[in-house]
Amino acid sequence: MLSLAELRQKFRDHLRYIRAIQGGRKLNLSYQDLTGQNLNGMILDNGELVGTDFRGAHCQGASFKCANMFAANLGAVNMVKADLTRSDMRGATLKGADFSEADLTDADLRDGLILARDRDGNYSYHDHSQTPADLSNVVMRGAILKSTKLSRAFGAEADLSFANFQKASLRGAQLQNANLRGAVLNGADLTGADLGNAQLQGASLAGARLSNTNLDGADLTGTNLDAHGMDKIDLSRVNFAPSLDGTIKYVIEDHARWVASAGLEGRQAMLEGIDLSHSDLGRVRLPAANLAGVVLAGACLERAALWMADLSNSHMCDADLRKVDMRGVCIDGANMAGADLSDAKLSPLPVAAGSVRYWPSRARGANFTDANLSGANLSEVDCYGSIFRNANLQQASFGSAILRGCDFTGADLRGTDFQDGYTVGSIGLNIAKIVAA
Numbered sequence: 001m002l003s004l005a006e007l008r009q010k011f012r013d014h015l016r017y018i019r020a021i022q023g024g025r026k027l028n029l030s031y032q033d034l035t036g037q038n039l040n041g042m043i044l045d046n047g048e049l050v051g052t053d054f055r056g057a058h059c060q061g062a063s064f065k066c067a068n069m070f071a072a073n074l075g076a077v078n079m080v081k082a083d084l085t086r087s088d089m090r091g092a093t094l095k096g097a098d099f100s101e102a103d104l105t106d107a108d109l110r111d112g113l114i115l116a117r118d119r120d121g122n123y124s125y126h127d128h129s130q131t132p133a134d135l136s137n138v139v140m141r142g143a144i145l146k147s148t149k150l151s152r153a154f155g156a157e158a159d160l161s162f163a164n165f166q167k168a169s170l171r172g173a174q175l176q177n178a179n180l181r182g183a184v185l186n187g188a189d190l191t192g193a194d195l196g197n198a199q200l201q202g203a204s205l206a207g208a209r210l211s212n213t214n215l216d217g218a219d220l221t222g223t224n225l226d227a228h229g230m231d232k233i234d235l236s237r238v239n240f241a242p243s244l245d246g247t248i249k250y251v252i253e254d255h256a257r258w259v260a261s262a263g264l265e266g267r268q269a270m271l272e273g274i275d276l277s278h279s280d281l282g283r284v285r286l287p288a289a290n291l292a293g294v295v296l297a298g299a300c301l302e303r304a305a306l307w308m309a310d311l312s313n314s315h316m317c318d319a320d321l322r323k324v325d326m327r328g329v330c331i332d333g334a335n336m337a338g339a340d341l342s343d344a345k346l347s348p349l350p351v352a353a354g355s356v357r358y359w360p361s362r363a364r365g366a367n368f369t370d371a372n373l374s375g376a377n378l379s380e381v382d383c384y385g386s387i388f389r390n391a392n393l394q395q396a397s398f399g400s401a402i403l404r405g406c407d408f409t410g411a412d413l414r415g416t417d418f419q420d421g422y423t424v425g426s427i428g429l430n431i432a433k434i435v436a437a
Helices: 004-018 245-260 431-436
Strands: 112-117 123-131
Touching: none
Parallel strands: none
Antiparallel strands: 112 123
């Protein structure tokens, strides 16, 4: 194992190499032992890392662009927000690793030939069998895997929620029991893949290829199934959310009576897990309704009154929520990717007119990727750990909001108000620059 001093010198030489400074030298750590090393924020672009042992290493925010990581051992490594675009990871082991919000665009995680070292220390192919990339129990929540090559990858039990697999190759991939909630699989090739018992709630499969794909036991609640080859898929053992069809009208009427009578008449709307995808619910009034896990993908709720409603873990991808009143709402874990929440109200709700007491609003761990929140009011909302990637936040208000752990990568922050937002510094936002933009 290299000493810390030797390792640091190699990184310094490599940085000079990348910057074309005299005396630089390309990094070559092939077959080296880097277990448990702290590589946070390091730049290893184009490095030679064949067979390198990274187990348990800390690589948060590190850059591995175009690196050769063939057959590397990345077990239990921390790659949160790392950049691995166009890296060669064929045959790599990623078991138990955390790649949350990492960028693996165009990375290659296909099969790799097994290597073995003889008594003289020389490496040669052990045999001609190929070993697929091991992604079992890996966490890739919110990761970018556009056009990534994952053919035959083994990803059982993996957390791939909210990841972007647009145009990725997943031919023959083993993704049994994987969590793909809210994942974008548009145009992905899933030919021959095994998605048995996978969780695909709120995912998008538009244009995906599903020939000979196994979906037995998969949960497709709120999933966009406009995919190629659906006519050849056996959906008899697939789970879909129940639908209310025409009875929603009576549920809304009963709920209105329940609200007007303070619970003495009518009945509270209990729509947990119900599929209302593409429903026209514009101006609907469902305050304090139980909508946990409801599927509203592509639905219209423009100017709806949903204050104090429970929408936790709901699926509202591409929903029309313009000028919706969601004050005092709970949308913890909700998937609102691509939704239009322009001029929406999500701030806490006064308990009574003129009252100084407020019913809190929560949006912890919600996904607002590509959503339109221009002019929306999220003042004092608890947004802990929420994702606002590429969201339109022009003129939105986050005054005194809790923003710890949020991701604003690529978001449009022109005119956004972050005044007194809690732990704004922890997400790397420079308030002066935002205000001046």
